[in-house]
Amino acid sequence: MSALLTVEDLRITFPTRQGPSEVVRGVSFTLGRERLGIVGESGSGKSQTGRALLGLTPPPGTATAKRLEFDGIDLRSASPKQWRALRGGRMSMVMQDPKFSLNPVMTIGRQIMEALAFHGRSSRAEKKARAMAMLEAVQIRDPERVFRAYPHELSGGMGQRAMIAMMLVTEPDLLIADEPTSALDVTVQIEVLRILDALVTDRGMGLIFISHDLRLVASFCDRVLVMYAGRVVEELKASELDRAQHPYTQGLMNCLPKIDNDTRPLPTMTRDASWAL
Amino acid sequence: MSGATKTGGRSRALPFAWKAVKLLASVALTFLGLLFVTFLIGRVVPVDPVLSVVGDRASQAVYDRVYIELGLDKPLIQQFWIYLQKVFTGDFGDSFMTKRPILDDIMRVFPATLELATFGVILGTILGVPLGVLAAVKQGRLADQVVRVVGLIGYSAPIFWLGLLGLLIFYAKLGWVAGPGRIDISYEYDITPATGLLLIDSAMQGKWAAFGNIFSHIILPASLLGYFSMAYISRMTRSFMLNELAQEYVIAARVKGVPEWRIIWVHALRNAAVPLVTVIALSYAGLLEGSVLTETVFAWPGLGQYLTNSLQNADMNAVLGGTLVIGVVFVGLNLLSDLLYTLLDPRVRRRG
Numbered sequence: 286m287s288a289l290l291t292v293e294d295l296r297i298t299f300p301t302r303q304g305p306s307e308v309v310r311g312v313s314f315t316l317g318r319e320r321l322g323i324v325g326e327s328g329s330g331k332s333q334t335g336r337a338l339l340g341l342t343p344p345p346g347t348a349t350a351k352r353l354e355f356d357g358i359d360l361r362s363a364s365p366k367q368w369r370a371l372r373g374g375r376m377s378m379v380m381q382d383p384k385f386s387l388n389p390v391m392t393i394g395r396q397i398m399e400a401l402a403f404h405g406r407s408s409r410a411e412k413k414a415r416a417m418a419m420l421e422a423v424q425i426r427d428p429e430r431v432f433r434a435y436p437h438e439l440s441g442g443m444g445q446r447a448m449i450a451m452m453l454v455t456e457p458d459l460l461i462a463d464e465p466t467s468a469l470d471v472t473v474q475i476e477v478l479r480i481l482d483a484l485v486t487d488r489g490m491g492l493i494f495i496s497h498d499l500r501l502v503a504s505f506c507d508r509v510l511v512m513y514a515g516r517v518v519e520e521l522k523a524s525e526l527d528r529a530q531h532p533y534t535q536g537l538m539n540c541l542p543k544i545d546n547d548t549r550p551l552p553t554m555t556r557d558a559s560w561a562l
Numbered sequence: 563m564s565g566a567t568k569t570g571g572r573s574r575a576l577p578f579a580w581k582a583v584k585l586l587a588s589v590a591l592t593f594l595g596l597l598f599v600t601f602l603i604g605r606v607v608p609v610d611p612v613l614s615v616v617g618d619r620a621s622q623a624v625y626d627r628v629y630i631e632l633g634l635d636k637p638l639i640q641q642f643w644i645y646l647q648k649v650f651t652g653d654f655g656d657s658f659m660t661k662r663p664i665l666d667d668i669m670r671v672f673p674a675t676l677e678l679a680t681f682g683v684i685l686g687t688i689l690g691v692p693l694g695v696l697a698a699v700k701q702g703r704l705a706d707q708v709v710r711v712v713g714l715i716g717y718s719a720p721i722f723w724l725g726l727l728g729l730l731i732f733y734a735k736l737g738w739v740a741g742p743g744r745i746d747i748s749y750e751y752d753i754t755p756a757t758g759l760l761l762i763d764s765a766m767q768g769k770w771a772a773f774g775n776i777f778s779h780i781i782l783p784a785s786l787l788g789y790f791s792m793a794y795i796s797r798m799t800r801s802f803m804l805n806e807l808a809q810e811y812v813i814a815a816r817v818k819g820v821p822e823w824r825i826i827w828v829h830a831l832r833n834a835a836v837p838l839v840t841v842i843a844l845s846y847a848g849l850l851e852g853s854v855l856t857e858t859v860f861a862w863p864g865l866g867q868y869l870t871n872s873l874q875n876a877d878m879n880a881v882l883g884g885t886l887v888i889g890v891v892f893v894g895l896n897l898l899s900d901l902l903y904t905l906l907d908p909r910v911r912r913r914g
Contacts (some may be wrong), residue, residue: 341816373819380817385810390832390908400818434906451818 289459289491290316290338293352297333297515300345310349310515311335316459320485320492322502322523324537325512331495334512335461336495339378340368356458374404376459379481382468383444387436387451393420393476394432397451404455419450423480442473446480448479453484459491467496476504478482511537514561533560575780581904589897596889600882603661605638607899608647621731628808654886659872664883667868671760672887674744675864680851681761685843686795689833693792694799698807699826708798711732718792721786725859728782740778742861749775783860787853791845809833822892831909836907843899850895851888 297309299306307449309330314321325331340360351358355376363371376556388396397416401407407415413432420428423446442543445465462481464473482505485492496502502509503523511519511534519531529535536554604611612628620628632642648654654664697708697709740746744760745753749772754765764773806812807830819895828855854866861867865884872880903909 336813339817341813369819369821371819378817380810380814382810386814387828388811388833390816390836390906391829399815399820403819404819437909448814451814511889 288315288317288354289356291339291352291354291468292316293350293529295334295337295350295353297330297337297342297346297348301344308346308515309337312510312512312515312517314510314517314520316491316493318458318491319508320482320494322494322504322506322509324496324499324509326497328514329512330515331512332463335378335463335493335495336457338461339372339376365526369403373400373452373457374455374480375457376461377455377457378461378463379445379449379452379465381464383436383439383441383448384450384468387444389436390437392432393434393436393439393447393451397432397454399448400454402453404562418449419454421486422453423447424476425450425451426518439506440473441469442477445469445473445477448486449481453488456488457490458486459493461495463491463495464497466501467498474501497508500541516561518560531560532557578626582717582901585897585900589893592893593890596886596893597646597649597758598887602886603885604878604882607878609878613879614876614878649886654883657877657880659877659880664879667880667882668865668887669758669865671865671868673760674862675850675853675866677759677761678780678787678856678862678864679846679853681780682787682849683791683842683846685784686791686845689788689794690734690792691799691838695803695826695831696795696881697796697800697802701804706800709800713793714788714795721790721853722855722859725783725786725856729859732782740775742859743857744779744863745772745776746779752904783856783862787849787856791849794845795838795842795870799834799838802837803830806830806833807851832906836903839902839906840899843895843902847892847895850891876893 293313295308295309295312298305298307312334323331323334332340336342342348350361376433397419398412401412401415417428418431420431425431425443425446431439431447439447465481466477470478489541490521494502494506503526506523507525509521511531513533519529519534521529526538529538539552564818591910611632612625615627629635633644645759657667688826692708697706700706729741732738732899751771752769753760753763753767760776761773764776811831812825812830815829854870857864868879869884874882
């Protein structure tokens, strides 16, 4: 499998009053057309890793890497113009909460069509047709209505489908899903995940699935990176999760409730200071 | 399953009409309250309306006759009712000073203020909004600092001082603009009053020499008011834009590969425009209520000057009439900004 994305020694630094603070400290991985999960608790640097891949590290933060290559393109030296062609066109990101990540004063249809507007030429009618087809692909039953709706008129699950439609309409090669279901009801989560999974598999995209939910990631991805305090502490196949070596991963595994036996008191994790070194 | 509410063409227009009706009802109520307050002010102030009419040397008999003529012997609530009837027939009473109906006086002075304030707020908006956006985009950098300092001077320097300074430099020293007043005497009778807005009247009648003269009179006070409102508008635009640019949907637009200019001017500004409408409307209302100081410095025959004169001469009918006009302007502009708000923000629109 040829690598779609190569990341070597990614570091993200934010200046603080106490001097620079490194929130991602040397993350390396490669991604083919597969589903890679990144798991970690909040503050572990998983979301910042995702954003850095799109060149969207929020200022004044800075991202550096020894290698950062997407399909042969060196992202570290990409011009703003190259970035704009890549973003939305070849790589894209589904964000956490559709309530905040959709523009409240623009209809869903316009927001989906806007993604097409800056990637290749097409007429308005073509754009609309593609947007409608995409809304159908995310299993929205009444695409015509949703196309004309404003974000606040949609439920969370619908909004997230619209978000997925907006981010996939340009048929990118790489999709970063940053906690795409964390803001949704549990019942809707599964539906949205199925839709996402089907689209990613059908179109042969690479997927980076960022989540704090180890069980979800394990059932959904091929490979899992476990992050702790800005570092990858363990990388394993999703199917071999129970063979985890690192005590942090083991701790996470132990947190999962088991239906058949009553675990009391609930296990707590004792964090070893050496994990963060 | 369906998460969306109806978005048919019908349901889009209907809540808007309904909202307009509700707004009009609330405007009517506000207006009534306004009338009541101005009426009470007229009764509370220590100015004897009879004395203003008869003078302080009139005999008691004359005084009493006028007292009854003015209806001051009737109960307060009845007086208010009479006042209401009069106001609705456009009768605000006569000015003690000019002996003319108040309405005529106000129709004469208000266009001067309207013209100046409108010119000012247009300047303030077309300068203030882009500067505010620029400051927000370049936050903390040189452009931002310059815009903020220029704005700070705008609303901390006294306007009469800036006015005098402006007159000294651009009129007295450089001679670039005409001096105080709306128009030179030599042109004054050239123009047949139609709208009362001299720029528009002269342009419609094709009197371009007069137009030029009027323009050179209005440009300095209008720039001053424009600067004043620009200071406020740019500051508010900056803060609204900073708020919008930090939103998640801005990142989502970047992820889509939308160019930065479009993110700023379409995505963020479109959202910032919603509260901005109110800011601009209020700033306009502030200018319209007669920028008393500016009108005094520039000898501008507008509402502010008229009210100041009336107040100094204890001409209560004129003061009340003028207060009412200002109140109506405020209510009207609030109504307008509410309606615009509804048009700009789909979330408000649907709530009805």
